[in-house]
Amino acid sequence: MREPRKWDWTAILLISPSVAIFLGLLVMPILVVLVLSFGERAEAGGYQAAFTFAQYANLPARWAAFRNTLTLAPLGTIICLIAAYPLAYYLAVKVSARNRLLLLVLVIVPFWTSFLIRTYAWIFILGGKGIPALLDAIGLADVRLINTPFAVLVGIVYGYLPLMVFPIYVSLERLDKRLLEASDDLGASPRRTFLQVTLPLSAPGAVTGCMLVFILLMGEYLIPALLGGGKVFFIGNALVDLFLQSRNWPFGSAVALSLVIIMLVTVTVYLRMTLKNRGLRDQALV
Amino acid sequence: MRLYAIVVYLFLYAPLGVIALFSFSAGRSASDFHGFSVQWYATAAGNRFVIEALLNSLLVAFVSSTIATLFGTAAALTLPRLNRTFRTLFDALTYIAIMVPGIVIGIATLIALATTFNVLNPLLQGDAPGAPPLGFGFGSLICAHSLFAMALVIVIVKARLAGMDRSLIEASTDLYADPWATFRQVTLPQLMPAIIAGFLLSFTFSLDDYVIASFVAGGRVTLPIYVFASIRRGVTPEINAIGTTVMVFSLAMLVVSQVLLRRQARKPATP
Numbered sequence: 001m002r003e004p005r006k007w008d009w010t011a012i013l014l015i016s017p018s019v020a021i022f023l024g025l026l027v028m029p030i031l032v033v034l035v036l037s038f039g040e041r042a043e044a045g046g047y048q049a050a051f052t053f054a055q056y057a058n059l060p061a062r063w064a065a066f067r068n069t070l071t072l073a074p075l076g077t078i079i080c081l082i083a084a085y086p087l088a089y090y091l092a093v094k095v096s097a098r099n100r101l102l103l104l105v106l107v108i109v110p111f112w113t114s115f116l117i118r119t120y121a122w123i124f125i126l127g128g129k130g131i132p133a134l135l136d137a138i139g140l141a142d143v144r145l146i147n148t149p150f151a152v153l154v155g156i157v158y159g160y161l162p163l164m165v166f167p168i169y170v171s172l173e174r175l176d177k178r179l180l181e182a183s184d185d186l187g188a189s190p191r192r193t194f195l196q197v198t199l200p201l202s203a204p205g206a207v208t209g210c211m212l213v214f215i216l217l218m219g220e221y222l223i224p225a226l227l228g229g230g231k232v233f234f235i236g237n238a239l240v241d242l243f244l245q246s247r248n249w250p251f252g253s254a255v256a257l258s259l260v261i262i263m264l265v266t267v268t269v270y271l272r273m274t275l276k277n278r279g280l281r282d283q284a285l286v
Numbered sequence: 287m288r289l290y291a292i293v294v295y296l297f298l299y300a301p302l303g304v305i306a307l308f309s310f311s312a313g314r315s316a317s318d319f320h321g322f323s324v325q326w327y328a329t330a331a332g333n334r335f336v337i338e339a340l341l342n343s344l345l346v347a348f349v350s351s352t353i354a355t356l357f358g359t360a361a362a363l364t365l366p367r368l369n370r371t372f373r374t375l376f377d378a379l380t381y382i383a384i385m386v387p388g389i390v391i392g393i394a395t396l397i398a399l400a401t402t403f404n405v406l407n408p409l410l411q412g413d414a415p416g417a418p419p420l421g422f423g424f425g426s427l428i429c430a431h432s433l434f435a436m437a438l439v440i441v442i443v444k445a446r447l448a449g450m451d452r453s454l455i456e457a458s459t460d461l462y463a464d465p466w467a468t469f470r471q472v473t474l475p476q477l478m479p480a481i482i483a484g485f486l487l488s489f490t491f492s493l494d495d496y497v498i499a500s501f502v503a504g505g506r507v508t509l510p511i512y513v514f515a516s517i518r519r520g521v522t523p524e525i526n527a528i529g530t531t532v533m534v535f536s537l538a539m540l541v542v543s544q545v546l547l548r549r550q551a552r553k554p555a556t557p
Contacts, residue, residue, distance in 0.1 A: 011367045015376075018361035018436060022379045025433040029394030030386075032401055047397075083294070090291045103291075105544070110298050112540045114494045116510050117529035120517055121301035124308070127521070158301065161294070219387020221497050226517065236389045236497075243393055243501065253397070256390050263387070 037253035045247025055254035062255060065238035068224070070262075072149060072234070073217035076156035077210050083157060084164035084209065089198075091165075092172035104169065111162035119155050119226050126151050126227070147229030155223040160216065164209040171205025172198070207274050211267060218263045235259045302533060309526035326527040336528060339512035343493055346424060346508060350431035351488035357432075358439030359481050362447060363473075383437035392501035395430045396422075399502065422504025430502045431495065435488035442487070446480035479546040486543035490536050 037055055042048040059066075091103055110118060124130055126145040135143045145151055175198065183193040221236035228237075235255065242252035312323035330336050365373055383391075399422065407419045450473075458468040496510035503511060509532070516525050 008367055011364045014360040014364040015368065017357040018440070019376070021357060021433055021436055022376075022383065025395060025398075025429055026379060026383050026386075026391075029391075029398035032398040033390075033394045036397060047401075086287065086290050087294050090287050094287060106295065107298065109537065109540060110302065112490060113302070113533045113536050114510075114529065116494065116496050116513055117305065117532055118301065120513075120521075120525070120529065121305050123517065124304060124521060125301060158297070161298070215385060216387075219389045221389050236387070239389055239393060240500070243396065249397055252393065256393050260386060260390055 033253045033256055036250050037257050039250040039253075041248045041250050045249070047249045055251045056258075058251060059254065059258060062235075062238045065233055065235045065255075066258075068149075068232060069218060069220075069234045069236075069259075072152060072156070072232070073214060073220070076153055076160070076217055077214045079153065079157050080160050080164040080213050081206060081210055084161055084168055085206070088165045088168035088172055088202075088205075092169050092175075104166075107162050107165050115159060116222060119159060119222055122151065122155055122158065122227055126154065146227065147231050149228075149232050151227040152224050152232045155227040156217060156220070159223060160213045163212050163216070167208040167212070168202060168205040171202045171208075175201050203274070207271070211270070214270075215263060215267065218259065218266075305526050306530045306533070308523060309530040311523050311526075313523070326523040327531070330524050330527045330531070333524070335507070335512060336509075336524075339507045339509045342424075342506055343509040346427045346431060346499075347489045347492035349424075350428045350492050351435055351485050353428070353432045354435030354439050354488045355481060355485040358436040358484065359443050359477070361436075362440050362443035363477075365444070366447075380437045380440050383433055384441070388434070388495070388497045389501075391430065391434065392498040395426065395433075395498070396501040399426050399429075422502055423506050426502040426504065427499060427506060427508070430498050431488075431492040434498070435491060438488055438491070439481075439484035442484040443477060443480050446477055450476055482546050483543040486539050486546075490539050493532075494536065 036047050038051050038053070040048045040050040040052060040054070087107070091100060091107075095103060123146060126132075128146075130145075132143045132145055135141075179197055179201070180193055183197045184190075188196070219236055220234050221240060224232055224234045224237050225240075228234075239252055239256055239259075242248050242255060309326055310322050310324065312321040312325060361376070365376060368376075403420045410420070454472050454476075455468055458472045459465075463471065494510060495508075496514050499508050499511055500514075507515075509528075513525060513528060513532075516522065
């Protein structure tokens, strides 16, 4: 055992670069955003010092972006969950151990290939000469898919499905199979075993997956930008517009902070609601 | 159930396949297939702007992941030696860096650096007239990417450190190795796969990032910025070729990092 020292200089030296990066590139910038959000827009764009709540009062001006984000992000998360659960269940329970790893890797691989390229693929598929052309051939003319909320949802499910499958798979895989046998021995039907044993025990995985997907969706920019074509836009798209086009930094800062606050509040409330059981909460946060 | 799984795999891979397929089309149009050809790969490789964007991306990715890996690993190794309050704060910052949406990180970095430049540039001009003013470009890109990547490395290395067999370190100490020798001969070899995996994941992240880069790149064009702008102008087979190349490249990175993580997992603690 090392005797306790007052100043561990090696440790301080080793930790200081990362502390500097966190302070200079995370804490300081977020404080600047906070300060700017109480300021005013200068004539030529940018920032003018002031202390006003006008930017926050003006938030309803971007209501459409908030509405789209707050409807399509939860909806996308739920669709991901519904689509991912059966696959995770199949991988964890039905597949032989030999094939399991390969099949699991195949789910995760797309997640690590370029997100931009993967989303762009759907412009191709949903665009005029993709699925609409096929539908046209079987008599359904003039179906427009691209630049609709549907296209954005497809992009969301495509982009985030792997992220949802993985935690659910982990919780199902960890599940003690003897519990299922016990339930069966006690005369429960497979359906009842699933509903009363499997489903509750895989809840932490589902909760983690939903949280990951939801957090990423709240800040989503690329999917609406590419598949929503300016008609279906998220808060992220409004932010790009405010900072890079109209250069209204104070208002943009207020929108950005509201986004972070909404995110934190929804995630906290969501965790409180779904995981009343303290043990479950600890598991979900691993 | 099995059928459903097949449908999901098709859903996951069909779009990638479509892009790869059309990148080999000989036609000018991106949406009709006209015979096999690799001409669009040649076009992309001959496009000065593509090559410049690629080199910019590689430079930013390499420098930012190197910074992230060095500092992140140092931090993960040092944390257990520091007091509890500090550790809690540091962990909170790490999770904030990962959780805050990229778009907010991009914005925050943009306005913080813009403000800093506004303050510093007149001072620098006063000190050294004629010196080029500070501005956005490689520096700001590397900074913004290092932040997220470093948090990623910290989480990965910390997880590995927690799973490491403590008794080996104790054995090494008992056998009179000094702390440095223990670190070099026991800790580091065990951590190496996690460190390399962290580096590769950081590299992939940086290479793929559009959102943060769009805010802080200044006039620099990285590959995702180039691809995004081209998509806005219209879909071309050249983009398909670039996309396929990027996909293959990131796949290769992924395979390498996974093999490394797997090997470390399989290797028992006793050498």
